[in-house]
Amino acid sequence: MSSLVLFPPLSKETPDAEGVLATWFVSEGSTVVPDQLLAEVQVDKVAAEVPAPVAGVVHLLVAEEAVVRQGAPIARID
Amino acid sequence: MTTHASESTTAPAPRAPQAGEQQRPEPAVRAQLFETMVLCRTYEEAILREYHADKGPGFDIGKGLVPGEMHLSAGQEPVAAGICAHLTTSDAVTATHRPHHLAIAHGVDLHKMTAEIFGRETGLGRGRGGHMHLFDPDTHFSCSGIIAEGFPPALGQAFAFQRRGTDRIAVAVTGEGAANQGAFHESLNLAALWKLPVVFVVEDNDWAISVPRTASTGIASNADRAAAYGIPGHRVEDNDVEAVYAVAAEAVARARAGEGPSLIEVHTLRMWGHFEGDAQGYRPELAEVPSHDPIPRYEQQLRADGVLDEAKVAAIRDRATAKVEDAVAFAKGSPTPDPTLATDFVFA
Amino acid sequence: MTIMEAPHATRRLTTSKAMVEAIAQEMERDPSVFYMGEDVGAYGGIFSSTTGLLEKFGPKRIIDTPISETAFIGLGIGAAVEGMRPIVELMFSDFMGVCLDQIYNHMAKIHFESGGNVKVPMVLTMAAGGGYSDGAQHSQCLWGTFAHLPGMKVVVPSSPADAKGLMTAAIRDDNPVVYVFHKGVMGLPWMVKNPRTVDEVPEDEYVVPIGRARVAREGSDVTVVTLSLSVHHALDVAEKLAPQGIEVEVIDLRSLVPLDREAILTSVGKTGRLVVVDEDYLSYGVSGEVVATVADVDPGLLVMPPQRVAVPDVPIPYAHDLEYAVLPRQDRIEKAIHSITTR
Numbered sequence: 223m224s225s226l227v228l229f230p231p232l233s234k235e236t237p238d239a240e241g242v243l244a245t246w247f248v249s250e251g252s253t254v255v256p257d258q259l260l261a262e263v264q265v266d267k268v269a270a271e272v273p274a275p276v277a278g279v280v281h282l283l284v285a286e287e288a289v290v291r292q293g294a295p296i297a298r299i300d
Numbered sequence: 301m302t303t304h305a306s307e308s309t310t311a312p313a314p315r316a317p318q319a320g321e322q323q324r325p326e327p328a329v330r331a332q333l334f335e336t337m338v339l340c341r342t343y344e345e346a347i348l349r350e351y352h353a354d355k356g357p358g359f360d361i362g363k364g365l366v367p368g369e370m371h372l373s374a375g376q377e378p379v380a381a382g383i384c385a386h387l388t389t390s391d392a393v394t395a396t397h398r399p400h401h402l403a404i405a406h407g408v409d410l411h412k413m414t415a416e417i418f419g420r421e422t423g424l425g426r427g428r429g430g431h432m433h434l435f436d437p438d439t440h441f442s443c444s445g446i447i448a449e450g451f452p453p454a455l456g457q458a459f460a461f462q463r464r465g466t467d468r469i470a471v472a473v474t475g476e477g478a479a480n481q482g483a484f485h486e487s488l489n490l491a492a493l494w495k496l497p498v499v500f501v502v503e504d505n506d507w508a509i510s511v512p513r514t515a516s517t518g519i520a521s522n523a524d525r526a527a528a529y530g531i532p533g534h535r536v537e538d539n540d541v542e543a544v545y546a547v548a549a550e551a552v553a554r555a556r557a558g559e560g561p562s563l564i565e566v567h568t569l570r571m572w573g574h575f576e577g578d579a580q581g582y583r584p585e586l587a588e589v590p591s592h593d594p595i596p597r598y599e600q601q602l603r604a605d606g607v608l609d610e611a612k613v614a615a616i617r618d619r620a621t622a623k624v625e626d627a628v629a630f631a632k633g634s635p636t637p638d639p640t641l642a643t644d645f646v647f648a
Numbered sequence: 649m650t651i652m653e654a655p656h657a658t659r660r661l662t663t664s665k666a667m668v669e670a671i672a673q674e675m676e677r678d679p680s681v682f683y684m685g686e687d688v689g690a691y692g693g694i695f696s697s698t699t700g701l702l703e704k705f706g707p708k709r710i711i712d713t714p715i716s717e718t719a720f721i722g723l724g725i726g727a728a729v730e731g732m733r734p735i736v737e738l739m740f741s742d743f744m745g746v747c748l749d750q751i752y753n754h755m756a757k758i759h760f761e762s763g764g765n766v767k768v769p770m771v772l773t774m775a776a777g778g779g780y781s782d783g784a785q786h787s788q789c790l791w792g793t794f795a796h797l798p799g800m801k802v803v804v805p806s807s808p809a810d811a812k813g814l815m816t817a818a819i820r821d822d823n824p825v826v827y828v829f830h831k832g833v834m835g836l837p838w839m840v841k842n843p844r845t846v847d848e849v850p851e852d853e854y855v856v857p858i859g860r861a862r863v864a865r866e867g868s869d870v871t872v873v874t875l876s877l878s879v880h881h882a883l884d885v886a887e888k889l890a891p892q893g894i895e896v897e898v899i900d901l902r903s904l905v906p907l908d909r910e911a912i913l914t915s916v917g918k919t920g921r922l923v924v925v926d927e928d929y930l931s932y933g934v935s936g937e938v939v940a941t942v943a944d945v946d947p948g949l950l951v952m953p954p955q956r957v958a959v960p961d962v963p964i965p966y967a968h969d970l971e972y973a974v975l976p977r978q979d980r981i982e983k984a985i986h987s988i989t990t991r
Contacts, residue, residue: 457726459723460727483749646759646798
């Protein structure tokens with residue numbers, strides 16, 4: 223049963239605003255635990271941490287510094 | 301420890317205050333104020349003597365047993381006596397380049413202080429600091445040669461006392477010239493904002509080295525500046541030790557009660573030069589200065605009030621002389637620091 | 649000089665998060681530690697030096713100050729004198745001018761002037777460095793100036809693990825420690841970052857001794873002595889030159905005071921060639937001090953003249969291309985190495 227990790231909705235006024243996946247803290251295929259820091263993302267001036275929602279093996283769906291729409295999947299945890 | 305008068309109880313009753321006079325302190329307190337001032341003056345006279353003893357021929361500032369700059373506090377004793385009477389050695393006092401009267405009134409060990417002024421290994425700073433950099437952790441006393449810059453650390457001491465839930469306070473003293481320095485203004489604002497237990501004291505002795513207050517400060521009194529920071533400000537005229545005592549009582553109580561800082565400005569008198577070696581050619585009223593000496597004036601007052609008599613005054617003077625000369629002898633008999641250890645004590 | 653540390657459980661953090669973790673762990677351990685500065689509360693520090701700490705420790709221990717550096721740095725000094733362990737932040741090292749007296753005449757001198765009787769166990773943190781067009785008054789490093797004035801230790805971490813280890817050491821040190829964090833090593837999401845600004849950081853208590861350099865990369869052909877962001881640039885160049893047959897040894901100083909002169913001499917003794925990379929100004933500073941370290945002991949260790957790659961004695965320009973012409977970046981480092989290794 224896999225879980226998708228989504229780019230958080232940092233800008234409420236513009237729900238499909240684009241942001242950047244600024245930093246990956248885990249590498250492709252590593253095992254993560256719930257709440258573990260996965261990434262830091264940024265929309266405009268606001269940055270946010272993205273924690274792992276579940277435990278499992280993480281697969282990165284976007285590259286670091288990639289432009290990503292809010293709500294889009296950035297990782298999958300199996 | 302701050303000493304208490306051990307006067308006998310056979311002194312005549314003090315005369316009752318006249319209408320309009322401030323409430324006078326108890327006779328024992330008044331006598332103690334006098335004794336503190338005499339001790340301060342006796343000390344400065346001894347340092348004056350020792351400082352100049354071996355500077356000649358001419359005046360070589362780097363020469364002798366007490367080399368370097370020397371800033372003596374003759375005439376400013378009322379500030380030290382009046383304020384420090386309300387303090388214990390657990391309270392902090394930060395002073396300036398003219399620190400001796402405050403150190404003495406606050407209870408700094410005279411031996412160690414004098415040894416430091418003489419640059420000896422037994423000094424407060426092991427000879428590393430000298431007369432402008434006296435640090436005594438036992439009495440939380442410190443002084444700095446950078447005027448007004450002693451205010452911010454005093455805030456920090458007050459901050460620590462407050463954080464620990466004590467009623468200890470910090471007294472930060474500076475001159476009227478320094479009241480135009482940035483650190484003064486930043487400190488008043490921050491202390492007021494954070495309600496720190498501080499009493500700010502400005503010794504207005506009219507002269508910032510050779511520049512009179514009228515040429516340095518845009519307003520008549522620094523006590524008025526206190527209002528700009530939202531804190532009480534009082535100005536004491538006439539170098540009056542009992543007025544200082546009264547105003548300080550309020551300010552100290554306010555700080556101890558957690559109500560925040562106050563500012564006291566005392567119009568005091570720098571009887572000698574800014575530093576020793578200062579010819580004071582810029583000072584037109586120089587000839588009249590001795591006539592405004594606060595100590596004989598207070599002595600006269602206390603004698604008239606029956607608090608002191610000739611014998612008591614003599615005893616006070618003798619005690620002061622004994623203490624001071626003992627401290628000087630201790631200093632002179634102490635070893636000078638070892639030059640091969642000159643780079644020690646940079647880091648703990 | 650390689651520091652062998654006991655194995656720790658680690659995970660990856662940015663330098664800023666590692667720095668914050670050290671502060672948080674020490675604040676939990678020691679109630680006398682507190683952090684004070686401009687915008688360190690709700691904002692979390694302009695360069696993320698205190699992110700999340702206000703929520704964790706509250707406004708009595710993470711304290712926003714007015715714009716009064718002289719007053720609040722001095723306040724830190726007084727609190728330290730009375731036995732607390734303040735961490736006080738100067739927002740930009742460039743701002744040292746408005747409060748330098750408290751720093752070098754008070755914080756750094758009280759211990760000495762008191763003959764060792766009064767301690768000032770304080771950390772003074774500050775952001776430094778350029779590369780993002782912040783102009784001449786907001787891009788300086790100035791660690792050489794702090795290092796030049798006696799009485800304060802100076803540490804400059806380049807990596808997340810060192811940021812944590814040196815912060816822990818700084819807080820525990822009974823002396824004043826100036827802790828300089830280059831904005832470009834913090835791993836901020838809003839600034840271009842070198843990949844090495846995110847790296848493994850031990851999870852539990854971690855101390856890096858102050859005064860010990862680290863061999864960031866071993867090599868036999870040339871020694872590059874450097875610090876802060878320039879460590880990453882030097883490593884980039886080393887990686888590029890290795891396939892060309894030039895093995896670069898990179899020494900990360902980590903501390904300027906005390907300076908690990910032994911590490912410099914050991915490496916130069918091995919390679920005979922020295923390049924110093926320093927983002928502070930060229931003259932009268934760190935790069936000269938490193939060269940003097942060798943010259944004072946044995947100039948014969950060097951088979952070629954030493955190369956200094958620093959900011960030339962010029963205010964840092966605003967326009968991107970001008971700024972990048974004066975910063976000691978990979979291109980200038982590579983050129984310097986080639987100039988003394990071409991056989």
